[in-house]
Structure formats: C-alpha cells, structure tokens
Amino acid sequence: MQGKAVLAFGLFVVGVAVAKPHGFGWGPPPPPPNFDWLPAEAQQKLKAIHEDHSLGWTEKKEMIDAVFDSLPQSVLSKMPPPPGFDRLPKETQDRFNAVHNNDTLTWAQRREKIHEIIESLPEEQRRLLPHGPHFGPRGFPPHPPPGFKEALPTEAFEKLVAIHGNKDLSESQKKQQIDDVMKALPKDVIAKLPLPPKFNELPAEAQEKARSILNDFSVDFDTRHKNLREFIRTLPEDQQKLVRPPRPWGPHGPHGFPNHPPPDFKGVLPTEAFQKLEAIFAENISHEEKMKKMDAVLGAQSQEVIDKLPIPPPFRNLPADAQAKVKAIFHNFQLSHEERREQVRKFLDSLPEEVRKLVPRPPFGGPHGPMGPRGPPPDWKDVLPADVWEKLEAIHAKQLSREERHKETDAVLKALPKETLEKLPLPPHLRGLPADVQAKIRTIMGNFEVGFEDRKEEVRKYIDTLPEEVRKTIPPKPHFRHGFGGPRGPWH
Structure with a gap:
C-alpha cells in the first residue's frame, strides 16, 4: 500500500525534477540524479531529452511524460520514496494512493492531481515535503514561512x-x-x-x-x-556555515543571473576575494553592475592568480593555443566585459569551422555560433520577403559587434509594413504566454524609435509586472557564468 502511495507522490516530484527548466552554469546541466531505478533505455531517453537544447520547455515536458507513460507498473513501483513522505498521516498517503490506482490517468494527469493534493494539505504537512526548487523560473513561496x-x-x-x-x-x-x-x-x-x-x-x-x-x-x-x-x-566563518543567505527570488536571481561565482574560482582566488564575489552575486543589482564589480575584484588580483583562473567550460575543448588566446582576452581586465566578449567572439569567428564546432551552442537557441546566432531566426524566413531575409542573413554574416548588428537589423525591419512585423514569431521562450501579453511584447519590440537594448529592458520590466502564474510559463533565460553568450536573435 505504501509503495503505491509513494509512487503516486513520486509522480509529482520526479516529473518536476526531470522536466523543470535549467539554465545556470556552463552548457547543459548534468542529467537529473536518483534515476538508477529506471531501465537503461528509459534513462538514455531522458538524458537525450534533457540535453536537447533545440527543444522548448513544453516540448521537453511532453516528451518526458511520454517516456514515463510507456513504463509498466512493475517499473514505476520501484520509484524511491521522496523525503518526508513517511512522516505524512496515513489518510494523506491514502489520497495519493487513490490517484495511483486510477490507471485511466496519464503521467501528466497523475502529476497534476498529486500537485492539487499537495496544495490542499495543511501547512504543517506541506512543510514535510520537498518544494524549494519547484516554484518555476520566477516563483514565489506558496505559503508563509513555517511557524x-x-x-x-x-x-x-x-x-x-x-x-x-x-x-x-x-x-x-x-x-x-x-x-x-x-x-x-x-x-x-x-x-x-x-x-x-x-x-x-x-x-x-x-x-x-x-x-x-x-x-x-x-x-x-x-x-x-x-x-x-x-x-x-x-x-x-563557522557561524556563516550554519546559515545560508536568503536566495534572490527565482533560481537564477534577477534576470536569470547565477546566484554564485564559478565554483572552480574558489580554489584559485584568495578567500577574501572569493567572498567579495559571493557578495556581489548576492546583490539585487543588474547584470551589468555585477560584471563591473566582479571585474574590479578580479582586476585587483596579482597576475600569478589571474593566470591560474580557469576559462569557462565551453572553451576547454579548444586546442591549447586557442584556449591561451581566449584566456588572454578574457583575463584582460583593462577592457570592459562587453569589449572582452566582443574580442572573444571575433577571435572565435576567425577560427576554422571544425574548431568553432568544439564550443557548445548556448541552450534554448536557434542555430547559434560560438558566441551568438549565425543567422536570423529560421522561422522568420517564411514570413519575410526573400530580399529582406537575404539582407538579414548578410548582416549576420558580417564581422559586426552585437550593437552594430542590432542597428542594421533594426533599419531593415523598420522599413517593413506593420502587417509583416505582426506576423514575425516571438522568441520560443515567450510563445507560451497569453495572446494579449504576446501582443504587448510585440508592440514593445516593434517600436524601432528606441534601441534594441532599451526595448529588451522594457520587455523585461513588463514581464516583471505580470501575475506569477503567467511568469511561470517563461523558461529562465540561461546565462553563462561569466556573461559570455550572444543574443538569441534580433528580438531575443
């Protein structure tokens, strides 16, 4: 009896754990842990879905649901109990068991019903269950603190x-x-x-x-x-270890920025310097402000320390001479963060194609190059006139800075009729929003009287005003831990 109830509750916990959107760190995160109880074939399918960055959040969730729907009851019964389950009252476990016994439900339907049960539980019971990371990309605690x-x-x-x-x-x-x-x-x-x-x-x-x-x-x-x-x-130090500073809202902090400096910096930087970086990452300030403060700390270190700082993981597959060049640019703190990023982008673009392919593509994107998109969004091709599409391709093919590329792209788009602009699809991560919200974002992004960065900031502010349930439909924007990674396209 308890095993079945454990399974029913596990449907919710595992479903969210596997399918939740990731975005912090460099490149794809590791596969979800604690799935050794699944057959090897199912594990491989989940791993492939998890690492396929061409898939959107909704597509991943649906494909993961299909994997679990294909598993027999004999396999699902091996699901380990989630933390805190054994402390729930028997009548609560029975409610989970009732969902499990309803074999007419799909995995997604079971998970939804389990979620409804959890939300209906008294606070003292909900506190027993794991919930911390499952509130969505911009989540807010669903109930007041314990006590x-x-x-x-x-x-x-x-x-x-x-x-x-x-x-x-x-x-x-x-x-x-x-x-x-x-x-x-x-x-x-x-x-x-x-x-x-x-x-x-x-x-x-x-x-x-x-x-x-x-x-x-x-x-x-x-x-x-x-x-x-x-x-x-x-x-x-011993008291700091007892408590963790409250995390910024959402798993990535403001606007998707990671909550901590690169872990492999800790063994290289002096303790005081690393603590300064931790303090910067904990601040509720913009991405640009964080990068400036971070540069100030790193730029104050001795050359011996700077030389030991590792380059970001996506660049570690490059040949040694290319890594050395990237490292020299990346650690030149006389330049601003944007200038360093632009120099790295230009250097990578100068490398042979087979070498550039060694740098993993940023997740949630279209056909990206090492530091940004290699062309305009593919789904614009069917909307735009052929000559306009060719102009955008030519812009992306040129050795331009991000700012220059946006300006030239804006000039092309600005000349288009309004009815054409309205047909251009929004970035994939925004397509799950309600129609009226998408229309508002489209209006903002179509206002070429202001620059691209200003439009993007206005969209960000607008999204922050939306109700929580609407914001939850947006996957967190992945940021590389040192700020590398190009834009997702002219509207991204």
Whole structure:
C-alpha cells in the first residue's frame, strides 16, 4: 500500500525534477540524479531529452511524460520514496494512493492531481515535503514561512496566506502587501516571529541582530534581505556555515543571473576575494553592475592568480593555443566585459569551422555560433520577403559587434509594413504566454524609435509586472557564468 502511495507522490516530484527548466552554469546541466531505478533505455531517453537544447520547455515536458507513460507498473513501483513522505498521516498517503490506482490517468494527469493534493494539505504537512526548487523560473513561496501560523493572530495569518496564494499579484505586489500586513502588527507579536531555519543555532547576540534586521519594516522587503545578507557576511566563518543567505527570488536571481561565482574560482582566488564575489552575486543589482564589480575584484588580483583562473567550460575543448588566446582576452581586465566578449567572439569567428564546432551552442537557441546566432531566426524566413531575409542573413554574416548588428537589423525591419512585423514569431521562450501579453511584447519590440537594448529592458520590466502564474510559463533565460553568450536573435 505504501509503495503505491509513494509512487503516486513520486509522480509529482520526479516529473518536476526531470522536466523543470535549467539554465545556470556552463552548457547543459548534468542529467537529473536518483534515476538508477529506471531501465537503461528509459534513462538514455531522458538524458537525450534533457540535453536537447533545440527543444522548448513544453516540448521537453511532453516528451518526458511520454517516456514515463510507456513504463509498466512493475517499473514505476520501484520509484524511491521522496523525503518526508513517511512522516505524512496515513489518510494523506491514502489520497495519493487513490490517484495511483486510477490507471485511466496519464503521467501528466497523475502529476497534476498529486500537485492539487499537495496544495490542499495543511501547512504543517506541506512543510514535510520537498518544494524549494519547484516554484518555476520566477516563483514565489506558496505559503508563509513555517511557524508564522502559531505566532500571528489568525486574521493576520489568513491575510498572508491569501497574498501568497493570489496568482494575480506580481512578486513586487506580494512583497508590498505582506509588508503592509506586518507593519500593522504590534511589536510584541513581531518579536515572536521565528527566525529563518538554522538561525536559532547562532549565538544569542547574532540572533537578535538578525531579528532586528528582518523586523525593520521602515525599509522595503528586498532591502531587509540585502541587509541580512550583508550582516551574515560579517559573522565568523563557522557561524556563516550554519546559515545560508536568503536566495534572490527565482533560481537564477534577477534576470536569470547565477546566484554564485564559478565554483572552480574558489580554489584559485584568495578567500577574501572569493567572498567579495559571493557578495556581489548576492546583490539585487543588474547584470551589468555585477560584471563591473566582479571585474574590479578580479582586476585587483596579482597576475600569478589571474593566470591560474580557469576559462569557462565551453572553451576547454579548444586546442591549447586557442584556449591561451581566449584566456588572454578574457583575463584582460583593462577592457570592459562587453569589449572582452566582443574580442572573444571575433577571435572565435576567425577560427576554422571544425574548431568553432568544439564550443557548445548556448541552450534554448536557434542555430547559434560560438558566441551568438549565425543567422536570423529560421522561422522568420517564411514570413519575410526573400530580399529582406537575404539582407538579414548578410548582416549576420558580417564581422559586426552585437550593437552594430542590432542597428542594421533594426533599419531593415523598420522599413517593413506593420502587417509583416505582426506576423514575425516571438522568441520560443515567450510563445507560451497569453495572446494579449504576446501582443504587448510585440508592440514593445516593434517600436524601432528606441534601441534594441532599451526595448529588451522594457520587455523585461513588463514581464516583471505580470501575475506569477503567467511568469511561470517563461523558461529562465540561461546565462553563462561569466556573461559570455550572444543574443538569441534580433528580438531575443
């Protein structure tokens, strides 16, 4: 009985774990762990789907569902129990079991029903189940922190539950409304709120400081958490290890930026320098600001240390002389990040085709070259007049900087009739959005009175205003850990 219930719940956990979109790190992430219980053929299929960057998020999920739908019950019954399952009440396990026994359901339908059961559970039961990374690319916790129910008046707690569960609110709106509820509470109630996990293992003085920061509602939500991260970095090393700074919202931080510096820098850089990089990556600032601060830290290191810094993994398959050239450019901190990236791009474009092929393509793209697209989006070819398509191909074939390429592309597109522009498909990662949202993005990207980067920033800001359930349909934009990687195309 329990094995079947374990399987039913596992349908949700495994389905999300395998199919969730990835994007941080260099190149494709490793295959999902803990799938040794699957037949070798099924593992190979999942691995192939997982690493096929030509597939969109929805396509991957559907193909993964098909793999699990093809497995017999005797195989699925070997699924290991998820963490926390054995602590659930028997009646809750029975609910999962009822879903499992319904053999008329597909894998996707079972997973959806399991998800519905989990969402309906009391908070104390949901806390027992793994959920951290499964909120989607721009997710927000679905319920208030553990312990708040016991510390807060019923009315206040119910308001927080309603805010967390309101899918029509953006993250910024949720944060503001949560703060409004908390500001109205008496100080003696606020003082009883539990600290984040593991903070209770800190010395009393450190606990009080953390509490005073988190309960300071004179500053906004993000500022409080930024102040907490800064405080944690002042603690002794052994105390820092007890607690982890709260992660920026979403698995990649603001706009898809990784949450930490390259791990293989840690063994090369002095401890103080690496900690500075960690602090920079934890800040809620733009990609450009992070790169400038990161360059300042790395540029201050001795040449001996800089020479030992590894180049990004995608370039490690190049011949030794090409790697040395990339390294020399990449570690020339007299140049800006954009200038270095452009020089690397030009160098790679000068290499023979068989050498360029050694650099993996960025995921979620079309026919990309080592540092950017080799041509305009292929699905534009059927929409554009032949002469216009040839102009775009010619632009992409020239040795231009990204900025120059965007300017020339804009000049071509600007001359097209409105009805043609409206037929151009959006980037694949935006095609799952509602029609009205796509129309708004199309309007922004079709405004050639402003530059490409300005249009892209306006789209980013617009997306941040959308309800959480809408934002979740957008796969996280993959960023290479040092900022390399070209644009996805004229509208990407």
